[in-house]
Amino acid sequence: MSGRRCRCKSRKLVHRCCGPLLGGAPAPTPVALMRSRYTAYATGAADYIVHTTTPGGPQWMEDREAWLEQIRTFAATTRFEGLRIVEAPTVEGDEGFVTFEARLSRQGRDVSFVERSRFVRLDGRWTYHSGEPA
Numbered sequence: 607m608s609g610r611r612c613r614c615k616s617r618k619l620v621h622r623c624c625g626p627l628l629g630g631a632p633a634p635t636p637v638a639l640m641r642s643r644y645t646a647y648a649t650g651a652a653d654y655i656v657h658t659t660t661p662g663g664p665q666w667m668e669d670r671e672a673w674l675e676q677i678r679t680f681a682a683t684t685r686f687e688g689l690r691i692v693e694a695p696t697v698e699g700d701e702g703f704v705t706f707e708a709r710l711s712r713q714g715r716d717v718s719f720v721e722r723s724r725f726v727r728l729d730g731r732w733t734y735h736s737g738e739p740a
């Protein structure tokens with residue numbers, strides 16, 4: 607593996623951060639999943655976004671091709687400038703919450719946002735269920 611820093615801005619090398627998760631390893635925590643999804647968006651790994659979304663949840667789209675296209679378009683037209691955990695994440699059983707700020711821009715315009723995300727563990731794997739502005 608290369609010595610590249612991870613795109614999630616953890617300052618870790620990618621193979622010690624989001625790399626293994628994008629390669630199929632289960633995320634150990636909701637925070638790890640959130641970071642890896644940010645990296646997936648930043649690198650256009652649309653399949654990973656679909657694979658780590660709670661099936662049948664509010665963010666799930668039945669039309670997978672349209673969904674993948676939507677993710678790829680978002681990834682290609684957005685600059686991913688940073689990621690910051692805003693509040694201490696909480697985990698209780700198979701449910702976890704992470705509040706983060708994603709610093710993004712599109713065509714020079716700041717489109718950063720803060721979101722409180724809900725994660726659900728299914729069959730031992732964390733998935734992204736939903737998020738609300740925070």
Ligand SMILES: [Zn+2]
Binds near residue numbers: 612613615623642645
């Ligand atoms: Zn990372």
